Amino acid sequence: MTLNERHAELRNAEPKLRIRDAAARLGTTEAALVALDPGAISLRPDWAALIGAMPRVGQIMALTRNDHAVHERHGRFIDVSSGPGHILVLGPDIDLRLFPGRWAYGFALGGERPSIQIFDRDGEAVHKIFAVEATDRDAWAALVAEFAMPVIAAPPETVPSLIPPAEEGLVDATALRDDWRALRDTHDFVTLLRRHKATRRQALALGGDDLALRLAPDAASAALRAAAGVGLPVMIFVGNRSAIQIHTGPVQRLRPSPGGWFNVLDPAFNLHLRETGIAEAWRVVKPTDDGPVTSIELLDTAGSVIGQFFGARKPGQAELTGWRAIVDAVAGEHALLPA
Structure with missing residues (x-):
């Protein structure tokens, strides 16, 4: 079975399973599953410009997570700046420190909860931005159209080997x-x-x-x-x-x-x-x-x-x-x- 067929079978069996958990169950990356969505639009990897354009859309929900914590904040992107190796968002609601050196894939998804999702070169989710009821949907659509591009390279389907913990040498x-x-x-x-x-x-x-x-x-x-x-x-x-x-x-x-x-x-x-x-x-x-x-x-x-x-x-x-x-x-x- 192809990855797409295996994912469809898993979705039918467990429709409420989150995509990150589905990827783990299937032994693949979250980015690979997102890329299979027929409505997924690949985004140009001009990360500073993409984040810099987010104030146009108004209210959103920003999500950043790791394996054991998920942080979701509603608000607006304001006071966005960038420099070598970093992008800062310093609003009173959306407050981010972004480091795009490892970012590799961006997708816009439609449906009931439109989103922009960014993944690193290993296919792991870095940051997601969701449209909410108060989002300017016309501005959102225009932003997606501005950054849309043909898929150049598909995200990796293979999960990279776990990075071993940093070695601990002698410390004074x-x-x-x-x-x-x-x-x-x-x-x-x-x-x-x-x-x-x-x-x-x-x-x-x-x-x-x-x-x-x-x-x-x-x-x-x-x-x-x-x-x-x-x-x-x-x-x-x-x-x-x-x-x-x-x-x-x-x-x-x-x-x-x-x-x-x-x-x-x-x-x-x-x-x-x-x-x-x-x-x-x-x-x-x-x-x-x-x-x-x-x-x-x-x-x-x-x-x-x-x-x-x-x-x-x-x-x-x-x-x-x-x-x-x-x-x-x-x-x-x-x-x-x-x-």
């Missing part, structure tokens, strides 16, 4: 902690990791309890419940190798669902977090010129970041004392004792 823990304490901006943490040739997981393990305290996997959902209870605004980061999406604001409607999922189901923001996929959770403190910034960070079994949770803040602002108090309380109840 004292020097790492000294440099960590000297941080002046949260964004400098990645530079710190590179300087010491440390993985994030390794750095957190070596940081010491004052800088990185190991927590139970449900620490992030506990913090969100506490924040929702007092109406405290938060920042929630979810990303993959090529995109990071950020929600800033309160969370209100929190619900568990079968399969170990914890969900935020608010009108403008949805988060779906698979807590069974969390291998490690950490309370992380990063010094800055504005004072310490506290987060809860979640890692999967490979040491990749699933999600990061902060109190709402902007550069130049001190951390919300309410957020720090929430994380301190969660740490008191959810800290893991050394084995």
